[in-house]
Amino acid sequence: MNKNICIGSLTSRFILLAFFVLMITSCSQQQGQDFTDNSSIAAVSGERGGQDILGPYNVVADWPVDISTLEGNEDWTYGAGQSIFAESSNKIFALQRGQLPNINRPSTVALSDIAPSIYFPVGRLPWRDATVSSLPANGGAGSLAETAISVWESRGGRIGVDALWKNCIIIFDGDGNIVDVWDQWDSILQRPHYIAISPYDPEKHVWIVDDHKHVIHKFTNDGSELVQTIGTYGELGNDETHFNRPSFLDWFPDGSFVVADGYNGTRVVKFDSDGNYITSWGEPSDNSRQDTRPNHFHNVHGIAVDPFTSRVFVNDRYNHRVQIFDEDGNYLDQWSFGQDPSDIHMFMITNDGYLWAADRGTNKILKYDLDGNFLYSWGTWGDFPGGMWGVHGMSVDEDGNFYISEVDNGGFQKYSPREGANPDFLVGQPIRSSW
DSSP: OOHHHHHHHHHHHHHHHHHHHHHHHHHHHHHHHHHHHHTOOOSBTTOOSOOOTTTTEEEOTTOSOOGGGSTTOTTEEEOOEEEEEEEETTEEEEEESOEEEOOOOOOOEEOTTTOTTOEESOTTSOOOOHHHHSSOOOOSTTOOGGGHHHHHHHTTOOBTTTBBOOOOEEEEOTTOOEEEEOGGGGGGOSSEEEEEEOTTOTTOOEEEEETTTTEEEEEOTTSSOEEEEESOTTOBOSSTTOBSSEEEEEEOTTSOEEEEEBSSSOEEEEEOTTSOEEEEEOEEOOTTSOOOSTTEESOEEEEEEOTTTOOEEEEEGGGTEEEEEOTTSOEEEEEEOOSTTOOEEEEEEOTTSEEEEEETTTTEEEEEETTOOEEEEEOOBOSSTTOBSOEEEEEEOTTOOEEEEETTTOSEEEEEEOTTBOGGGSOOOOOOSOO
């Protein structure tokens, strides 16, 4: 064989092999680049570094001003933040369970009388649980409202020293200034749990659920008048005129509404737009296990109406699931929020058709579609600005600002969308059909 021909053949093969390797490398790099770009979960596209601790938001610093800025409240701060509702970007309603002493975080000390190597408070972690410190006691399912004050005092609490029942209903402007307090209603409240305005009410009545007084109050928008009370004040029950620690409510487009009843009631109650009883549904769960039976509840702690289909989504809290019913209470479906430590405090359905939930156990804000597919989450535990502990209420204003109330950290926070944030990661707008 001609030696030159052999060498030429080998050279051609080498060139062909090199070209083939080069093409594969180029394609792999391109595919790798495409995969990286398409799989990014950054809240702001193209961001380098970071970890989206607050998801698509920035926390608004020093929002709101402290309650200590009000004359006569200099020694106090916010108690357990029960609920928050943004009527607009410049009018935000909030509920708290009274006030707590305004104490600076103490220095860490050894608790040698308890055990060796025990120190308090633990660095960078919350040091006071506002929901335990605030009035009244007996918050969990099975607890009796009727003994709540005496139980709180039996733990050594002194009203006026360790907690103060004052300024339970607060209105902030967009900058976090306190523009009004409805302290004229403090005396009728024992454990205000939820505040909201029906999206279908042009008069914007303000509704407050008080789980310890077993009632729902309806006020004029300026708080000057108590228009209606649904339930029998101070009396628990399980019939057309009584609740047993109700927690939340939501409305249908025709103005009728459903009530989550509740901590101890284990049912959903439906009323017409005038507050007349229509129907109820629900049975107690076997509390010794996680119940999967339809229409059985263990702590009905959250409810939302799908504004497009009128389906009713019910937070079956201690069973770690949402149960879905039609508007007449017929069971349709269920899906789980996961095992412990999941502990969904409440959820809402936004006008783009998604369900957003606040999880006390993981301190995250969670996004699902209405079939239960998990889509996104953000949030982290802490008492630093933006950190969360015990989110018990959520709201969004027309500018996309996001608000939370916290029972464990106490007080309230406001978050603004980050510039360039992925709109799919922002909590959507609520329905506002009448205002």
